[in-house]
């Protein structure tokens with residue numbers, strides 16, 4: 001099919017895609033922030049996902065169980081608190097391509113990165129380098145630097161930043177560092193550019209030189225299909241407030257491959273909730289880790305924090321994880337098509353702004369997020385104009401607008417409208 005070349009044809013295509021969309025009914029299951037009395041167009045799921053409508057009643061249920069049962073709620077609550085985290089593993093496993101035993105919900109993203117690094121970064125005299133990305137999210141870099149210092153080592157000697165040009169250059173860097181490499185620690189999808197890495201090949205390259213591979217999947221989980229078990233990824237961490245719609249500061253996730261999860265000799269940060277469940281209340285000295293990712297838990301589950309996540313993950317189950325991922329890919333394609341068509345149409349000289357697409361154009365190198373670089377000093381004004389039109393995206397200094405259509409609550413018509421609004425003011429530079 002040849003791509004539509006006019007604005008009308010694109011709109012027609014958007015409406016046809018919406019009509020055929022098997023997930024369209026899910027939009028109603030979310031609260032949409034208002035703009036001038038109408039639903040705004042929310043393209044910010046890469047930062048904070050929208051609130052599912054079932055969250056209020058889930059929280060009220062916990063309040064009612066707490067008020068009605070007190071401590072007995074650990075066993076008697078609608079969702080007993082003693083094992084509150086357990087169903088989450090089953091819900092999350094298909095989202096990251098893992099066995100349920102390899103996944104656990106706990107703490108928050110940066111804390112989980114520290115917890116994972118404590119186990120997976122065990123430098124020796126010969127093997128001590130951590131390879132990370134030059135434009136890593138600041139918190140990840142702080143975690144890496146601080147852990148290296150805690151080990152009594154010098155971050156300048158142990159940390160190697162690679163410019164994240166593509167997976168190929170990262171693999172070359174891995175091969176160059178060779179047997180000095182202890183760990184590869186990268187974002188699966190980069191928060192700034194939206195670039196998706198080839199985690200399978202990077203993991204294999206790390207293993208080939210005797211190193212391990214761990215990923216921050218904050219911008220990948222719920223956005224792109226993952227096969228962490230099959231790819232033999234050693235560990236991964238993520239937050240659940242972006243594509244997983246679980247609310248601000250919601251509890252994070254940890255994946256530990258079963259080959260490590262079954263190895264109880266791996267040193268770790270320990271807490272009573274990671275101790276053998278049958279003996280947990282024996283309160284005896286001598287930590288005995290549970291099998292699997294659960295063996296890295298520290299504390300009992302923050303029930304109020306996790307109640308929203310239970311609702312949000314159930315929506316993914318109802319929608320079908322692969323159906324969500326397929327729609328995400330198709331939305332990304334259509335967004336790109338709208339931007340490239342509308343951004344290069346005639347009369348572009350009348351537009352005050354210009355932009356280029358920072359995210360790789362190849363569909364296997366990105367998810368739903370498109371990062372647009374604005375080539376004007378007053379680029380932020382363009383972002384403000386989008387906000388005034390009821391479009392919520394986000395601005396990243398110095399010059400990037402991130403815009404993300406999300407399968408569960410956005411439509412193709414919204415994609416068209418966002419691209420149209422932007423391209424009335426800005427033209428695309430290739």
Ligand SMILES: Cc1ncc(COP(=O)(O)O)c(C=O)c1O
Pocket residue numbers: 108109110111137139140187191216218219239249
């Ligand atoms: C890629 C990435 N890493 C780390 C963090 C920090 O997350 P948290 O504050 O939940 O630890 C974020 C937050 O948005 C992020 O996007």
